[in-house]
Structures are given as structure tokens and as C-alpha cells.
Amino acid sequence: MEQQAEPQVAVTADPVGAAPAPSGPGWAPVIEARNLTKHFGSVNAVDDLSFAVHPGRVTGFLGPNGSGKTTTLRMLLGLVAPDAGQALVGGVPYRELPEPCRAVGAVLEASGFHPARSARNHLRVLATAAGVDRRRVDELLELVGLTDAARRAVGGYSLGMRQRLELARALLGDPSVLVLDEPANGLDPQGIAWLRWFMRWYAGQGRAVLMSSHLLAEASQVVDDVVIVAGGRLAAQGPVADLMGPAGTSVQVRTPEVARLAQLAQGAGFAVRPGADGSVIIGGASPDQVGRLMAEHRIVVHAMSTLSTSSLEELFFALTDPRRGTSPPPRAPWPGDR
Amino acid sequence: MAAGRSARRPARVARALSAEVCKLVTVWSTPVIVAIGIVLAVGLGLLVGFGPSQSSGVLPAVGSSGWFGDIFSAMDVTSYLGLVLGIVVMTGEYRHQTATGLFLAEPRRVTVLSAKALAAAGAGLVVSVAVGLADLVTGAAVVAAGHGLLRTMLDQLGHVFVGDLAVTVLFALLGLGVGTVLRNQVAAIAVCFGVLLVLDTVVEANVPSVGKWLPSAAAAAVENVGVSVGNGATAHLAGLLSPWAGAVVLLGYGAVLLLVGAFTTLRADVT
Numbered sequence: 001m002e003q004q005a006e007p008q009v010a011v012t013a014d015p016v017g018a019a020p021a022p023s024g025p026g027w028a029p030v031i032e033a034r035n036l037t038k039h040f041g042s043v044n045a046v047d048d049l050s051f052a053v054h055p056g057r058v059t060g061f062l063g064p065n066g067s068g069k070t071t072t073l074r075m076l077l078g079l080v081a082p083d084a085g086q087a088l089v090g091g092v093p094y095r096e097l098p099e100p101c102r103a104v105g106a107v108l109e110a111s112g113f114h115p116a117r118s119a120r121n122h123l124r125v126l127a128t129a130a131g132v133d134r135r136r137v138d139e140l141l142e143l144v145g146l147t148d149a150a151r152r153a154v155g156g157y158s159l160g161m162r163q164r165l166e167l168a169r170a171l172l173g174d175p176s177v178l179v180l181d182e183p184a185n186g187l188d189p190q191g192i193a194w195l196r197w198f199m200r201w202y203a204g205q206g207r208a209v210l211m212s213s214h215l216l217a218e219a220s221q222v223v224d225d226v227v228i229v230a231g232g233r234l235a236a237q238g239p240v241a242d243l244m245g246p247a248g249t250s251v252q253v254r255t256p257e258v259a260r261l262a263q264l265a266q267g268a269g270f271a272v273r274p275g276a277d278g279s280v281i282i283g284g285a286s287p288d289q290v291g292r293l294m295a296e297h298r299i300v301v302h303a304m305s306t307l308s309t310s311s312l313e314e315l316f317f318a319l320t321d322p323r324r325g326t327s328p329p330p331r332a333p334w335p336g337d338r
Numbered sequence: 339m340a341a342g343r344s345a346r347r348p349a350r351v352a353r354a355l356s357a358e359v360c361k362l363v364t365v366w367s368t369p370v371i372v373a374i375g376i377v378l379a380v381g382l383g384l385l386v387g388f389g390p391s392q393s394s395g396v397l398p399a400v401g402s403s404g405w406f407g408d409i410f411s412a413m414d415v416t417s418y419l420g421l422v423l424g425i426v427v428m429t430g431e432y433r434h435q436t437a438t439g440l441f442l443a444e445p446r447r448v449t450v451l452s453a454k455a456l457a458a459a460g461a462g463l464v465v466s467v468a469v470g471l472a473d474l475v476t477g478a479a480v481v482a483a484g485h486g487l488l489r490t491m492l493d494q495l496g497h498v499f500v501g502d503l504a505v506t507v508l509f510a511l512l513g514l515g516v517g518t519v520l521r522n523q524v525a526a527i528a529v530c531f532g533v534l535l536v537l538d539t540v541v542e543a544n545v546p547s548v549g550k551w552l553p554s555a556a557a558a559a560v561e562n563v564g565v566s567v568g569n570g571a572t573a574h575l576a577g578l579l580s581p582w583a584g585a586v587v588l589l590g591y592g593a594v595l596l597l598v599g600a601f602t603t604l605r606a607d608v609t
Contacts, residue, residue, distance in 0.1 A: 071609075078445045079438060080607040095445040106442055112435025114365055121364035129357035129443040131350075169439060 030055050030177050030208045031076060035085035038071055045071045047232040053210045058203045060223035061212040064320055068232035069212040070109060073181050077106050089177065101130035101173030107166045107180045115155025119146055119165050122154055132172045140168040159186030178202055180211040184218055196222045220312035230320035236273050243315055251290045252318060254279045254303040261299055268293060276320055281307065347449065354444050354453030362461055375419045375465050376472040382412035383476065401486030406494035413502045416469045417557060420462035420506035421530055424513025427458045429523035437608050447604045451596065455514055462510030466503040501561035504585060511592035512553065518599025546577050553591055559584030
């Protein structure tokens with residue numbers, strides 16, 4: 001995992017034989033969530049969520065704990081049935097893909113291993129089930145740096161080794177899309193750096209990477225686009241650069257006339273997106289400009305704050321946490337605090 | 339991305355079956371189960387043939403047809419091992435959380451269930467054949483030691499083996515059905531043995547007309563498939579279904595459970 005050399009694994013641009021997919025945000029999405037909704041009992045895990053993932057891009061799927069990220073990824077992969085909406089990969093539900101492992105490779109939390117089975121045999125079982133040549137197993141073990149431990153029982157693996165084994169499993173079918181749920185969990189700094197390089201390299205092949213993460217600093221180093229969710233709903237999506245705004249600052253306004261203000265701000269040429277707790281975020285605007293706009297149109301203001309969205313983390317908090325402005329996060333209570 | 343030729347359903351079932359076989363042969367528990375079957379069948383058989391019960395004169399004479407039948411009757415432990423194998427084939431996916439990887443590799447769950455049914459039946463067959471071969475070697479050694487005739491031994495072994503093989507395969511399917519409905523491995527095994535060893539016994543003793551339709555009695559009926567009328571085992575035929583009816587009843591239990599599991603557990607979210 002330490003070396004950032006070109007992988008020695010045969011990776012084709014389109015493993016199912018079609019021409020290399022055109023890449024970039026302007027091209028047809030390879031993953032589409034359309035109005036996805038999922039309830040677990042009375043808990044509304046995912047609520048009318050729609051977003052798209054494009055080829056040639058690394059898309060960060062970000063949100064606080066319990067915001068529905070994992071449930072959404074599992075719906076995309078046919079493991080969880082949505083109550084409403086559609087989860088499409090290449091235009092069809094995952095379960096209808098002719099060769100799913102060649103289309104999508106996924107690293108998910110809570111996917112397990114038989115503790116007594118070796119890593120090599122674990123991959124051989126799944127390669128057989130997916131109709132993949134078993135010779136690829138050894139290639140992938142080499143890629144993720146597990147060749148020396150390949151014959152050991154997985155029960156004795158560290159968390160990081162298991163994570164690398166999961167990545168090898170995801171790559172079995174040489175897929176066009178990688179879906180990674182918290183892929184950096186358990187990896188050491190070298191492993192994380194390698195993973196970051198690998199995702200960029202993978203997207204550079206014209207493929208898509210969708211990565212959920214709660215490590216915003218880590219995600220900010222690798223993602224091109226973000227999909228931010230909060231409370232199971234979409235908070236924002238698009239290229240990171242666009243969401244930050246051209247001036248790098250935004251103004252968050254809490255007002256009873258959100259829709260009217262949004263319309264006026266858009267009319268004035270500002271980028272507008274919904275903020276947390278019913279607020280609206282006006283991108284690329286100064287407080288003076290927003291204040292003047294509201295005064296001219298006699299819009300009542302309950303609160304207004306400047307967001308210096310110079311980092312993905314600040315953007316994330318602005319969109320997902322109504323209690324947080326640009327101030328530093330409150331320190332968790334330590335033992336001994338009075 | 340979705341373009342390209344996909345494998346047809348039989349081919350998908352075939353590769354899912356190959357994966358199931360690969361799973362069974364790459365963990366130590368499978369050979370351990372086979373070894374347990376051999377040790378129990380041979381050990382209990384020899385204990386019956388040469389142990390204290392024999393010297394008390396209760397059992398048929400040494401070397402007789404009935405005596406060989408009693409020795410080989412210990413082979414029916416394989417039916418319970420087949421049951422356990424069937425349960426493990428399904429519940430192991432949830433116990434070790436390997437269901438996620440499995441359903442990512444093959445998202446068509448009916449295909450997975452079909453492959454598991456074939457794998458469970460095959461595993462039952464392998465256990466039964468392995469134990470049968472061990473009993474063949476044991477029987478040959480007993481004959482070589484001067485106890486009975488080879489022909490008599492082979493006749494009895496053949497009779498017992500055919501019935502045991504059928505019950506073991508059917509129990510493996512029954513176990514798979516239970517494991518499909520009950521994801522928890524320990525609960526599935528406990529329920530199976532509770533029903534077979536306690537509930538069935540109580541019902542058979544008190545309401546024989548109902549008891550003969552239960553799995554234990556149906557299995558006993560199937561085990562009589564190779565038994566010739568006239569030997570000591572015919573007494574057990576009284577009150578039982580015919581061997582073929584017993585097989586249909588056992589197959590029916592397995593099929594109903596698999597169907598229920600296919601519409602409940604297998605449709606459930608994998609979280």
C-alpha cells in the first residue's frame with residue numbers, strides 16, 4: 001500500500017466491451033438516485049433523495065452520522081429495497097445488471113468474512129460466484145499488498161487488512177464504478193494516501209468513484225463533486241468549486257420568506273441553495289449586497305451570518321448543522337471537566 | 339455499462355453452485371462434520387455389535403443378517419449431520435455477515451437459493467457416501483475377523499445405506515429451509531432438534547395418526563426403503579408411511595420452508 005506505482009492489474013476502460021465511457025459532469029450519469037425514500041419503522045432514513053454520479057469524477061457522499069448515507073448506498077446496490085424512488089446503475093436497478101460485479105465494485109461497512117477462510121479462498125469464492133477468472137484473485141491480492149498474508153485465515157487480520165481485502169473484492173470484476181463506504185476506516189496514513197491516489201487514478205480512467213466519508217479533510221483532498229445529505233435529505237450537490245462560490249464566501253439567512261429571497265437572489269445573479277434548519281445560503285454575495293437586497297424588498301430577517309466556505313468542512317457544517325456558523329467545533333466534555 | 343451478454347439462469351446457478359462448493363471445501367468445519375459422522379457411525383455400530391448389549395443376548399446372533407443391520411443402523415447419525423449442514427449453508431451467511439458480499443456478486447436471490455439447495459443436497463450426499471464407505475471398510479474388517487458372511491454384510495449395508503442416503507439428502511434440504519426462515523444459526527439448530535427429538539416423539543407416542551406425518555416418522559419410513567420384508571426391521575413398518583410417501587412428506591416440508599424463506603428472509607433488506 002505504500003508504493004504509489006501504476007497498478008499491475010489489467011484494468012480496461014469498459015469491462016463489458018463497450019467503448020470507453022465519456023467522462024465529466026456533462027455526460028450521462030452512471031449512478032442515479034431518483035427520489036429515493038426509505039423508512040425503518042418510524043425512522044425516516046432517506047427522504048426523497050435524488051442525485052447523480054458522473055464518470056471520470058470522484059464524488060464525495062457526505063453527511064453526519066445517521067444521515068442515511070449507508071442506507072442510500074445499500075439501496076443503490078440492491079441490498080436494501082427503497083420504499084419509493086429508484087436507484088439506477090447505468091440506467092437499470094443493480095439487481096437487473098447482466099454482470100453486476102463488472103459494472104460496480106463496492107466496499108461496504110459490515111460486510112463480513114468467514115473467520116476460518118483464507119483471504120485467497122474468500123476472493124476465490126466470490127470470483128466464482130461473479131463469474132470472474134480466478135487468476136485475477138492473485139493479481140488483486142498483490143495490488144492491495146496482501147500477497148504474503150493471502151493464505152492466512154481472515155479472522156486474524158487487522159481492520160486495515162480487512163479493508164484492503166474488501167477493496168480487492170470490489171475490484172474483482174474490474175468495474176466501471178467504485179462505491180466506497182468509509183473506505184479509509186482502519187487504514188494507516190500510508191494506506192490512506194495510497195487509497196487517495198488510487199481513487200484519483202481510477203477516476204482518471206474515465207470511471208466513476210462514489211465515496212462516503214465523515215472525514216471531511218480527507219475527502220476534500222480527493223473529491224471533484226460532492227453530494228451532501230442531512231437528515232436523509234439532499235442538502236447540496238455539484239462540483240466542489242461551484243458550491244464554494246466564486247468569491248469563496250456565502251451569506252446564510254434565516255427568514256420566514258425563504259422562497260421569495262431565494263428568487264430575488266437568483267434574479268440578482270447569485271447562486272442559491274437551501275441551508276440547514278430552513279435557512280437559505282446565497283453564494284458569492286457579501287453581507288452588504290444581501291442586506292441591501294432584503295431592505296429594498298422589505299424582507300424580514302431573523303438571522304444572517306457570513307460563511308467563509310473556504311473549506312469543504314465549512315461548507316458541510318453550513319449545510320448540515322444549524323447550530324454551527326464558522327466558529328470552531330465545540331470541544332466534547334472530557335473526564336474531569338467541571 | 340449495462341450492455342453486454344449476461345450468463346443465462348442455468349449458467350448463473352452453476353457458478354453460484356461452484357461458489358457454494360468452494361465455500362464448503364475451504365473451511366475446516368466441513369471435514370470435521372464428515373469425520374464426526376464417520377466416528378459416530380463406526381464407533382456406535384461397533385459398540386452395538388460387540389458391546390455389553392450384545393453379550394446380554396438381547397440382540398441378534400453375531401454374524402447374522404439382523405446383527406449386521408444393527409451395526410449399520412448407527413449410520414443414521416448422518417441424517418442429523420445433513421440437517422446441520424443444510425442449516426449452516428444458509429445461516430452462515432448471516433452469522434459471518436458474508437451475505438452482503440454474496441448478494442453483491444449475485445444479486446438474484448432465487449439463483450442463490452437454488453444453488454444453495456443443490457449444494458446442501460450434495461453435501462448431504464457426500465457425508466452419507468463417506469460414512470457408507472467407512473462402514474463398508476468396517477464391515478469388511480468384521481467379516482475378515484470371522485464374524486458372518488461377506489454377502490450378508492453387503493446386503494445389509496446396501497439396505498441401510500440407500501435409506502440413509504435418501505434421508506440425509508432430504509434432511510439437508512429441510513435444514514436449508516429452516517435456515518432460510520430462521521437466520522440465527524443457533525436458534526435454527528435448536529428448533530430443528532427440538533422438533534425432531536422432542537415434539538415428534540411426544541406426538542408420535544400420543545397421537546400416532548398425526549405423528550406419522552411428522553419429520554421423524556417420515557424419515558423412519560424412508561429409511562425402510564431398502565429393508566426386505568421378513569427381517570427384524572419390518573416391525574417398524576407398522577404405523578409408518580410408505581418409504582415413497584415419507585420422502586414426499588420430507589421433501590414437502592423442505593419445499594414449503596424454502597418457499598416461505600424465499601418470500602420473507604431472502605426478500606429482506608441486507609443491512
